[in-house]
Structure formats: structure tokens, C-alpha cells
Amino acid sequence: MTSIALITGASGGIGRALVNHLRAQGFQIAAVSRDLGRLADIDAHLRIAADVTTPEGAAAAVETCLGGLGAAPSLLAHCVGNTLIAPLHRTKPEAYRDLIRVNLDSAVFMLQAWLAALKGTPGAAVLASSVVARIGVANHEAIAAAKGGVEALVRSAAATYAAQGVRINAVAPGMTDTPMTSGLLSMPAMREGAAKQYPLGGVQSAEQVAQVLAWLLSDQASRITGQIIPVDGGFTNVRPLVK
Template sequence: MKNIVIIGCGKGIGLAAARLLAGQHHITGISRSDALELQHPNIEFHRKDILTETLDDIVFPDVVDGLIYAPGSINLKPLNRLTEEDFKHDFEINVLGAVKIIQKLLPHLRKPETASVVLFSSVAAKLGMPFHASVAASKSAVEGLVRSLAAEFSAQKIRFNAVAPSLTDTSLAAHLLSTPEKREASAKRHPLQRIGSAEEIAGLAAFLISDQASWITGQVLGADGGMSRIRL
């Protein structure tokens, strides 16, 4: 049984990852929202905002085999409506929060024979999309962080990878999928003609945590219905 820490496990992809992994692993879950759906004997849940609250009162397992950092943001606006605070907020959620928990857990991640960290990017970091300036900038920083840390910690056998989804059916994206018309239009923008599910994205994160992915590091894996690679 591995010890896995999941940040942002209260909703969406983080919640799906906790459910998927709890059957075989011990999960330490942290979320700023209540996680009423995470009633499982293998899940130890802490309600905290990782950006504003200290983590010093959480007793993490001595050995941490994996970390999934799943908080995210969808702040889509024209550039002239994006403020400096918008850019700062997206960067704090996607990058600085990840750095904070990685630094906190680094002594624990060094203890197993091999450990794995999974962050989240976005298809918008590769594919120029209107109104995505703030989120694309912060997610591009996530990709740079992943590659840098993968190089820095390769000798210590700590793997760093990222998953880059397109629009996924979660509460975070609810306003973009709020009507049948919006949902259909969003689906048609993808070569596979549908929206991704939180469970599908969580499955890829779970794979990257697993021993089956032990030779994968420094990668950004797209889970985007073909959007970043296929033109029809």
C-alpha cells in the first residue's frame, strides 16, 4: 500500500483520483472545500486552503510515495478585462501552491525507493486559444516547473510529470457546460467529439503515480480528445 497525498481532493479530478486510489492506497487528502463524498477508511481528509493556511499541523506519513496536485482555475476573459490580480491568482493556484506542497513533502518523497509527483497543465498551454491568456500563462509555468524538477530530482528517483487536459466535465467547468447547446458546441471542438470526464483524467494521474510509469519523468501528457494534435 502506497502513501499518496492529493491536494484539491474535494471536487473534480482530485476527488475522482482519491476515489480511484483509495481502494489500494492510503490517501492524505487536502481541500479547501468539504469532501463529504470521501468517506473511506483509507482516506485521511484535512480541510485547508493550501494558499493561505499553514500545513504544519498535518502529520504526513513518514514516507510519501506520490503527490497529486489537482487545484485549478478557469478564468476566461479578453485580455483587456484581465487584471494583474487575475494573473497573480492563477499563478498562485497553479504554480505557487504546487511549489509549497512539494517543498513541504520533499523530505518524505526522498524516502521511498522511487516517488512520483503529478501536476496539471492544460491544452491551452500548447494550443493558442482566445481568452485563455491568464490560465495559459500559469499552466505553461507548470510545464516548465515539471521539466526542471524532473531534471533536478532524477538522481533521487523522484519523478515529475504533468497531465494536460482539455475541457473536462467538472464543477469548475460547469459555467462552460451549463446548457445542452454549450455542451454540444464544446464537444464538437474536440476530434473525438465529446467532453472528457474527471475519472478519465484521474486515471491518467493514477497511472503516472503507479510503478507501471516508473520510467516516465519530465513529461506533459495530453488528455484532450485529440485537440492539441489532430486537425480534421
């Protein structure tokens, strides 16, 4: 039987790249977004409109996948997220709560719904974190807190469900060229400045991040669980050579 992959945030840059990557490998794809219209050009077997920042929406996404494709998804890629670049003293409570809802609440509820659907069978999940949860970056306090929660969730859930044959990991991308970052990267000075922060240079593509997500879901990563894999051109561990 062909494995089913449920991809949330499928209308975003990394989500779209992952849909294409897994589709080419022969997986059945259930693509999820809050707005069904944003999935119109996604090459998926099933398109699902659901707000996975709520437990009801997350459960509905999994149930719709089961009903539409005939089985629960053995693979989950949770790519939902937004960001906020602001120092803590300028972060409004409503903006902070929205950030937690979109990044951390969605991860908890989606993982919970997916695990319930597995009913004790093996599976693999990968969630999206960020380099800002792994190294201090100025003006990123709120998103660092949210993604730090995601990373803690991954480690604990991986420990709980390892005996079931479930693997749970995350990727922590650095600056990636996606629609979410297009405003910043459209300015040549900002793109050049961002590229210089990374030891390997340049700004990575959504496809480069999606390749690591896909690998973590594959049998090639069958001995990997509870890990956070930085996809960041060396940003978190190496300092670039200044010339």
C-alpha cells in the same frame, strides 16, 4: 507497506475521481482541501484542511499526513486549480495574481514541501496543467501563463530529482465535465460546440483524466518523468474532420 497518496484539490471533480480510483487500488489516501467540510463525503483515510497556495499551508498538509498516517506520502497528486476566461486587456491585476497564486504558487510550494518530506527517498508526483498551455486558445492568456509555468516546473524538477528516483509529470486536460465547468456545459449549445472541437468528439469525464493521473503515479509508468501528457481527445495535435 501500503503507499500513501497525498491528493490536493481533492474536493474538485478530478481530485474526487482520483481519490476513488486510488482507494479502489488499495492506496492510503490523504485528501486535502482548503475547506474541510467539502471533504466530508470523500472516502479517504485522512482529511486535511490546508491552504497549499502558501508555503506554510503546503508544509502543514504534508506534516499532517505524516502525523496521521505514520509516514510521508510517496505519491503526490496536485489537483489544485482555477481558471479565468478573459482576454488580456480585460484581465484585472487582482484576478491575474489570484490565478497565479492558485495554479502556480501552489504547485511550487506543494512540490517543495513534498520533496522535503521524502528525505532523499523515491516517489512519484503528478501535477495538473491544461491544454491551453500547449496550444493558443483565445481569451486564455492568464491561465495559459500560469499552467505554462507549471509545465516548466515539472520538467526542471524532474531533471533535478531523477537521480533520487523521484518521477514528476503532469497531465494537460482539455474540456472536462466537472463542477468547475458545469456553468458552461449546462448550456446545450456550449456543450455541443465544445464537443465538436475534439477529434474524438464529446466532452471527457473527470474519471477519464483521473485514470491517466493514477497511471503516471503507478509502477507501470516507472520509466516516465518530466513529461506532460495531454488528455484532450486529440485537441492539441489533431484537427477534427469537419463534416
